[in-house]
Amino acid sequence: MMQPMRLDQIVVDCLDPARLVRFWAALLGGEPVERELGWAHVAPPGWPRMSFQPVPEPKSLKNRLHLDIEVDDVGEATARATALGATAQGDLQTDEQGSFQVLLDPAGNEFCFVRPNPNRP
Structure with missing residues (x-):
């Protein structure tokens, strides 16, 4: 029988992960962590980890x-x-x-x- 699923993390594509992780860490709590290859994450208390993935293009449409x-x-x-x-x-x-x-x-x-x-x- 398949084990229940759980949300591991929320991943956000962005141009500047270091800037965005600092915003979300300041807003929700937790320490911003900058990682290799431009990634960053924060683990706000009571939340799944939020990770920020570098992408080359800016956001252009409304989030789904x-x-x-x-x-x-x-x-x-x-x-x-x-x-x-x-x-x-x-x-x-x-x-x-x-x-x-x-x-x-x-x-x-x-x-x-x-x-x-x-x-x-």
Whole structure:
């Protein structure tokens, strides 16, 4: 019988892994590690490792997958992320599921800060 699968790491293609790993380490915690061949990674507490793989081309399209990061205060988290180099996209959105803010990391990768509605179905 096949063993259950588990997420080992999240890998992000980028032009400057060293810069991106420092952003994510500052945002989520953990120590940025630069590796051979331009790779870098961080193991934020409570998260799978995030690895950054060097590629020769810049990001050009919307991500097909992004991170939703639960926070206690979306506005405070957004202010902290933008101080580290992220860019907020649009306004805070709220619906029956809760609130979220779309941001771009310094390489243009989308991610969201979310505050779920405690009464969501």
